[in-house]
Amino acid sequence: MGQTLMKGMIEAGLIKQEQIWTASKATTLAEYRSFAASAGIILVCVKPAQISKVTAILRDSGLPTHTLLVSILGGIATERLETLLGLPNIWLRAMPNTPCLVGKGMTVVCGGKGATAEHIALVQRIFSAMGACLQVEEQYFNAVTALSGSGPAYMYLVIEALADAGVRVGLRRELALQLAAQTMLGSAHMVLDTGRHPASLRDDVTTPAGTTIGALLMLEDGKIRSVLARAVEEATKIAEERGRAK
Numbered sequence: 001m002g003q004t005l006m007k008g009m010i011e012a013g014l015i016k017q018e019q020i021w022t023a024s025k026a027t028t029l030a031e032y033r034s035f036a037a038s039a040g041i042i043l044v045c046v047k048p049a050q051i052s053k054v055t056a057i058l059r060d061s062g063l064p065t066h067t068l069l070v071s072i073l074g075g076i077a078t079e080r081l082e083t084l085l086g087l088p089n090i091w092l093r094a095m096p097n098t099p100c101l102v103g104k105g106m107t108v109v110c111g112g113k114g115a116t117a118e119h120i121a122l123v124q125r126i127f128s129a130m131g132a133c134l135q136v137e138e139q140y141f142n143a144v145t146a147l148s149g150s151g152p153a154y155m156y157l158v159i160e161a162l163a164d165a166g167v168r169v170g171l172r173r174e175l176a177l178q179l180a181a182q183t184m185l186g187s188a189h190m191v192l193d194t195g196r197h198p199a200s201l202r203d204d205v206t207t208p209a210g211t212t213i214g215a216l217l218m219l220e221d222g223k224i225r226s227v228l229a230r231a232v233e234e235a236t237k238i239a240e241e242r243g244r245a246k
Helices: 002-011 029-037 048-060 078-085 098-102 117-128 138-149 151-168 173-194 198-205 211-221 224-244
Strands: 041-044 068-071 091-095 105-111 131-135
Touching: 002 098, 002 117, 041 048, 048 078, 068 078, 068 117, 078 091, 091 117, 091 138, 098 105, 105 117, 105 138, 117 131, 138 151, 138 224, 151 173, 173 198, 211 224
Parallel strands: 041 068, 068 091, 105 131
Antiparallel strands: 091 105
């Protein structure tokens, strides 16, 4: 995700390549301190299990108090980030997803202690360059992580399953995959662009005694609603457990 975000910011003209540095560039603590001391914003894009080590390195690097820290870690609350760092730097959280790579991402942001509307606006500007970006209360972050953060994986599974079904009924795989992916893309745009409820849009496609109603009944027999809801619920629980881990 770190590489994705850097690419998105460069392509959007928000920053130049030479203005970016990554921790992997530092070979000594002195180099790391030099980088950290000159940073206006640091994006923390590591696995949640690595956050204690990362905050310790940041704390020992001579981090200026004005440097803004933005975490994309799922399940790790700003309060815990502030405690781990032990410095007065302001933290914000963001939860992007991988479609940021193609400028179609979905990101939510929130601010920690001391974060101002200007801080939020700055971070929203960064993530809006790679798709949609909304501000939400931190209490919703685990649910957002489960729905949109992990969501692309669910969509890929559905696309794969539909493409496999197309192959089953005689379509070439590349054609089936293109049909499934473009249909999902177009359907998503219909929801976003028209503002209509998905059920209403579904009714437009579902004619009496037609193919669509027959297929929908099969999906309902398979409890697709329940399975998707349970998947999001399970992912939310995992995010919550991650936040409680020491």
